Amino acid sequence: MVDHPRLLKVNKAAKSFGAVRVLEDVTFTVDRREAVGILGPNGAGKSTLFNLIAGELPLASGSIHFDGVDLGRSPPDVRVKAGIARSYQIPRPFEHMTVFENVLVGATFGSGRSGDQSTACNDILHRTGLYRFAGLAAGSLTLLNRKRLELARAMATEPQLILLDEIAGGLTPAECDELVGLIREIHAAGTTVIWVEHIVNALVRVVDRLIVLAQGTLIADGPPAVVLNDPRVRTEYMGGPSKDVP
Numbered sequence: 001m002v003d004h005p006r007l008l009k010v011n012k013a014a015k016s017f018g019a020v021r022v023l024e025d026v027t028f029t030v031d032r033r034e035a036v037g038i039l040g041p042n043g044a045g046k047s048t049l050f051n052l053i054a055g056e057l058p059l060a061s062g063s064i065h066f067d068g069v070d071l072g073r074s075p076p077d078v079r080v081k082a083g084i085a086r087s088y089q090i091p092r093p094f095e096h097m098t099v100f101e102n103v104l105v106g107a108t109f110g111s112g113r114s115g116d117q118s119t120a121c122n123d124i125l126h127r128t129g130l131y132r133f134a135g136l137a138a139g140s141l142t143l144l145n146r147k148r149l150e151l152a153r154a155m156a157t158e159p160q161l162i163l164l165d166e167i168a169g170g171l172t173p174a175e176c177d178e179l180v181g182l183i184r185e186i187h188a189a190g191t192t193v194i195w196v197e198h199i200v201n202a203l204v205r206v207v208d209r210l211i212v213l214a215q216g217t218l219i220a221d222g223p224p225a226v227v228l229n230d231p232r233v234r235t236e237y238m239g240g241p242s243k244d245v246p
């Protein structure tokens, strides 16, 4: 099998809700093993873009290629098996199941592997710092540990690409540092990362490239130092409510 250096190609992706166009001809590529941040004001279309890549919403027009394959019209389970995983802005564990069982669901149904998944699950629980909570109900976890569990469930599907949707929201600065460390480890181990986040200080400790969406269009794409000083980005994004910008 050929490894495509361009892991993700989003070409002229568009999406409307009724008469309202929320994404307009968004085009970008992400290379294998890159870490890319996505910034943009509230309502810019960031979560919608993730929903299009993960297959939770249908594309209106355009295409999405992943690892050389056109997946833009495939259902979410096909995309998970192809190697796309995501975390949600509001963690969505199975509250009454244990932490271990939550990870097991990802490993069993997401990865497509057969056989005993306990070793793989325990490994992920160790990596994400959740091993000692394995037997607890997911609903009893602190916010930081719920965020870790979002990552663990996504990692259990053995993704090539992980989409992180505002995963640092609501954490204290110290907790945010811990999460940043964990995401850096996941990236260093070879997983491609795309991270939508408003906490720019956290984002730039992980990513080496930033994309900015405003009103459904891509207005900047490049190294963080360049993008954060782009006059249009300053007006459209940082000119709004104060942001945590370095």
Ligand SMILES: Nc1ncnc2c1ncn2[C@@H]1O[C@H](COP(=O)(O)OP(=O)(O)OP(=O)(O)O)[C@@H](O)[C@H]1O
Pocket: 017, 022, 040, 041, 042, 043, 044, 045, 046, 047, 048, 049
């Ligand atoms: N299912 C839906 N039905 C109708 N409108 C929607 C739906 N989902 C999102 N929208 C609208 O699409 C626009 C983009 O929303 P989206 O959640 O993608 O923005 P965002 O950039 O992720 O914002 P935030 O930073 O606040 O999370 C918003 O105006 C939103 O109200």
